[in-house]
Amino acid sequence: MVNGEFFGGQSFRVENTEFVSAYGPSTVDRFCVLKSPEQLDFHLDLCRRFVSGSIVELGIASGGSTALLALLARPSKLVAVDLNESPVAALQELIEREQLEERVRPLYGVDQADGEQLISIVSEEFGDVPLDLVIDDASHLLPPTTAAFQTLFPLLRPGGLYVIEDWNSTHILAEGIGGPTHDGVRVPTPLSPLLMELLLVRATSGAIVSELAIGNLWATIERGPAELDPRSFRVRDHYRDHFGLVGSTWQEDAEISRGGGPA
Numbered sequence: 097m098v099n100g101e102f103f104g105g106q107s108f109r110v111e112n113t114e115f116v117s118a119y120g121p122s123t124v125d126r127f128c129v130l131k132s133p134e135q136l137d138f139h140l141d142l143c144r145r146f147v148s149g150s151i152v153e154l155g156i157a158s159g160g161s162t163a164l165l166a167l168l169a170r171p172s173k174l175v176a177v178d179l180n181e182s183p184v185a186a187l188q189e190l191i192e193r194e195q196l197e198e199r200v201r202p203l204y205g206v207d208q209a210d211g212e213q214l215i216s217i218v219s220e221e222f223g224d225v226p227l228d229l230v231i232d233d234a235s236h237l238l239p240p241t242t243a244a245f246q247t248l249f250p251l252l253r254p255g256g257l258y259v260i261e262d263w264n265s266t267h268i269l270a271e272g273i274g275g276p277t278h279d280g281v282r283v284p285t286p287l288s289p290l291l292m293e294l295l296l297v298r299a300t301s302g303a304i305v306s307e308l309a310i311g312n313l314w315a316t317i318e319r320g321p322a323e324l325d326p327r328s329f330r331v332r333d334h335y336r337d338h339f340g341l342v343g344s345t346w347q348e349d350a351e352i353s354r355g356g357g358p359a
Contacts, residue, residue: 232258264288
């Protein structure tokens with residue numbers, strides 16, 4: 097259990113392991129979590145809400161958030177994937193020390209945009225058990241984030257939660273530099289078009305998205321009861337943009353990122 101509540105300080109402990117809101121390498125006794133104190137508060141709430149859950153995390157970085165989920169949520173199964181092919185030694189040491197090998201699986205060299213690979217991983221690791229929680233803290237780029245969402249969201253149980261971290265980071269960057277370009281370099285397309293699409297999906301029915309919540313540094317999408325196929329689900333197929341609120345050019349990029357082509 098957490099030694100004291102975490103109210104925005106720089107560090108806290110879970111049992112014998114310290115967690116620090118900082119950038120840097122982790123050790124088995126001290127994990128750096130690449131999140132602000134506010135985000136850490138949010139993750140502590142997720143850990144409490146999804147105790148013993150089936151969890152997928154996209155993005156491992158220094159291993160801090162994966163270690164926190166493993167120790168505090170005590171999931172029935174946690175699979176964390178990262179594009180980086182180099183394992184995080186501290187995370188592996190923690191898994192071995194706490195004898196979590198059967199329940200915590202970090203996988204490296206996994207592209208979040210590779211839908212077939214994600215489906216294969218979930219099938220192998222979880223079998224027929226639906227997911228309770230997916231946390232995307234990986235690329236923060238629109239095409240791969242959309243591709244991963246369209247693959248993994250259908251694999252959640254009704255009432256399961258999909259979390260997209262740092263959805264507004266590009267907006268904050270553009271605000272800081274005074275526009276979408278700086279020294280001739282354009283910042284990446286933000287994640288907000290995907291969230292706008294999901295808002296349109298929710299506008300007329302709760303069958304697919306039962307609830308959409310936008311926070312300061314994260315967005316949460318609760319899955320509705322509709323049957324969805326992870327190989328064919330496309331957000332854009334489930335709404336009509338009567339008022340012209342969403343552009344379309346980025347959608348083809350997301351489809352190509354997923355491994356297909358423009359529909």
